[in-house]
Amino acid sequence: xxxxxxxxxxxxxxxxxxxxxxxxxxxxxxxxxxxxxxxxxxxxxxxxxxxxxxxxxxxxxxxxxxxxxxxxxxxxxxxxxxxxxxxxxxxxxxx
Amino acid sequence: xxxxxxxxxxxxxxxxxxxxxxxxxxxxxxxxxxxxxxxxxxxxxxxxxxxxxxxxxxxxxxxxxxxxxxxxxxxxxxxxxxxxxxxxxxxxxxxxxxxxxxxxxxxxxxxxxxxxxxxxxxxxxxxxxxxxxxxxxxxxxxxxxxxxxxxxxxxxxxxxxxxxxxxxxxxxxxxxxxxxxxxxxxxxxxxxxxxxxxxxxxxxxxxxxxxxxxxxxxxxxxxxxxxxxxxxxxxxxxxxxxxxxxxxxxxxxxxxxxxxxxxxxxxxxxxxxxxxxxxxxxxxxxxxxxxxxxxxxxxxxxxxxxxxxxxxxxxxxxxxxxxxxxxxxxxxxxxxxxxxxxxxxxxxxxxxxxxxxxxxxxxxxxxxxxxxxxxxxxxxxxxxxxxxxxxxxxxxxxxxxxxxxxxxxxxxxxxxxxxxxxxxxxxxxxxxxxxxxxxxxxxxxxxxxxxxxxxxxxxxxxxxxxxxxxxxxxxxxxxxxxxxxxxx
Numbered sequence: 001x002x003x004x005x006x007x008x009x010x011x012x013x014x015x016x017x018x019x020x021x022x023x024x025x026x027x028x029x030x031x032x033x034x035x036x037x038x039x040x041x042x043x044x045x046x047x048x049x050x051x052x053x054x055x056x057x058x059x060x061x062x063x064x065x066x067x068x069x070x071x072x073x074x075x076x077x078x079x080x081x082x083x084x085x086x087x088x089x090x091x092x093x094x095x
Numbered sequence: 096x097x098x099x100x101x102x103x104x105x106x107x108x109x110x111x112x113x114x115x116x117x118x119x120x121x122x123x124x125x126x127x128x129x130x131x132x133x134x135x136x137x138x139x140x141x142x143x144x145x146x147x148x149x150x151x152x153x154x155x156x157x158x159x160x161x162x163x164x165x166x167x168x169x170x171x172x173x174x175x176x177x178x179x180x181x182x183x184x185x186x187x188x189x190x191x192x193x194x195x196x197x198x199x200x201x202x203x204x205x206x207x208x209x210x211x212x213x214x215x216x217x218x219x220x221x222x223x224x225x226x227x228x229x230x231x232x233x234x235x236x237x238x239x240x241x242x243x244x245x246x247x248x249x250x251x252x253x254x255x256x257x258x259x260x261x262x263x264x265x266x267x268x269x270x271x272x273x274x275x276x277x278x279x280x281x282x283x284x285x286x287x288x289x290x291x292x293x294x295x296x297x298x299x300x301x302x303x304x305x306x307x308x309x310x311x312x313x314x315x316x317x318x319x320x321x322x323x324x325x326x327x328x329x330x331x332x333x334x335x336x337x338x339x340x341x342x343x344x345x346x347x348x349x350x351x352x353x354x355x356x357x358x359x360x361x362x363x364x365x366x367x368x369x370x371x372x373x374x375x376x377x378x379x380x381x382x383x384x385x386x387x388x389x390x391x392x393x394x395x396x397x398x399x400x401x402x403x404x405x406x407x408x409x410x411x412x413x414x415x416x417x418x419x420x421x422x423x424x425x426x427x428x429x430x431x432x433x434x435x436x437x438x439x440x441x442x443x444x445x446x447x448x449x450x451x452x453x454x455x456x457x458x459x460x461x462x463x464x465x466x467x468x469x470x471x472x473x474x475x476x477x478x479x480x481x482x483x484x485x486x487x488x489x490x491x492x493x494x495x496x497x498x499x500x501x502x503x504x505x506x507x508x509x510x511x512x513x514x515x516x517x518x519x520x521x522x523x524x525x526x527x528x529x530x531x532x533x534x535x536x537x538x539x540x541x542x543x544x545x546x547x548x549x550x551x552x553x554x555x556x557x558x559x560x561x562x563x564x565x566x567x568x569x570x571x572x573x574x575x576x577x578x579x580x581x582x583x
């Protein structure tokens with residue numbers, strides 16, 4: 001097993017994912033298999049190869065920093081579970 | 096007449112509507128009836144938009160009567176549930192979004208709507224397009240109309256099943272590693288993935304932004320050409336959409352294959368390919384040759400590395416893209432969170448299914464401190480090598496032809512135990528995504544009563560020649576007309 005339980009617990013924390021107890025062992029097993037599988041990349045000869053950042057090797061198009069959207073706060077907040085006076089509600093952050 | 100409307104292709108429907116043989120409203124009613132009748136065995140839809148469809152059809156008929164018909168006026172289609180549709184549930188096959196009503200339309204939804212198309216519903220898919228069998232959907236697997244025990248492929252499995260079962264003549268899909276072409280192959284339909292940047296990704300829920308591209312599933316290459324002409328083109332709301340002229344793809348279908356240089360990749364026929372599938376594909380290559388194409392052997396030496404490269408790059412991008420699902424602004428939110436950390440972790444833990452969680456975690460791992468160079472950077476280097484292989488091949492040939500998928504449709508449940516077995520399904524299709532190339536799958540045979548696909552890939556912006564090759568092949572063969580039993 002290329003990943004142990006502690007590593008998987010740490011990755012889950014970084015990814016902000018709570019794994020249920022009954023899915024934990026399977027996740028360790030399958031993630032290990034995936035990591036083993038992609039490990040074959042280490043054998044590829046890539047000395048001096050420029051990493052590909054875009055499938056057509058194009059650069060990112062820029063735009064002027066201007067407001068182009070109209071305010072649609074009410075429409076957008078209709079999908080939120082918890083809002084009040086136009087604000088999203090979350091558990092208390094500062095004690 | 097009316098009971099046969101479902102058998103028509105998009106091109107035939109366009110001609111029939113124009114001639115006044117039937118109305119868009121009659122056609123829409125007939126298809127909605129069929130969608131209801133086959134809803135239970137196939138599970139191909141997440142949402143059926145009957146009311147909106149009938150209203151749009153009525154509007155299309157009125158537009159035609161007043162001489163204002165758009166290029167797709169009255170033509171029915173369905174959208175994969177990854178495309179945002181204003182005022183309509185948009186789930187992406189996930190519990191995370193099972194209550195998400197999009198406040199806006201995706202670019203292609205808008206374009207098809209403005210062209211007069213009638214949307215019948217939203218199709219089932221692998222959760223967040225992560226899967227090759229439709230089994231990762233929160234809404235349950237789609238069944239293949241050719242054999243209900245089999246998968247229709249994925250992730251655009253619902254779209255493929257709908258078109259194969261003649262519930263609609265066309266469907267949109269998305270292709271990150273083969274998600275249009277593989278289900279098309281497994282259901283005997285035509286699946287087109289355009290060049291990266293050809294079609295706007297605005298409003299298409301992101302999985303892996305450097306690989307995702309929108310396309311279509313249809314019953315003929317001519318129908319795919321008709322739709323691509325409407326969906327392609329620049330959109331400044333997608334920063335990766337490229338401003339490149341849009342040719343008349345329908346006009347480009349004619350012309351012979353005489354002198355077309357078709358590349359055959361030796362590794363495509365090595366072990367891993369089902370023998371009967373290989374025979375069917377080789378027969379289709381002989382057809383192309385008989386039409387004047389020149390077959391040439393080409394080499395893609397890094398083909399074996401394409402799947403592991405993909406399973407570093409795609410999860411890395413997925414891990415980043417899916418961080419937006421935080422349980423705060425939209426999407427599933429866990430009950431009674433203790434604090435903000437708990438809100439994030441439980442909302443995401445409950446909202447995402449097992450495969451999506453694995454991909455997020457794989458991506459998080461390969462991007463994390465200490466592993467970035469060994470995995471992500473290395474994968475992007477190998478990706479460059481794979482892209483260079485294609486470039487070298489396309490210096491010698493106009494199109495590369497081979498199998499779309501290593502086997503015909505497999506049984507539901509057969510490949511769910513081992514993620515790697517499932518991932519290797521996409522061995523022939525993933526390269527086109529890594530290199531941003533256009534590809535199409537067209538039916539080329541039946542093996543034990545199940546369809547097999549011929550995969551054609553061309554250089555960047557070569558949709559015209561890829562479509563022409565598939566169209567001309569379809570003029571010589573009738574595999575694309577084969578219909579699963581009970582759906583004629």
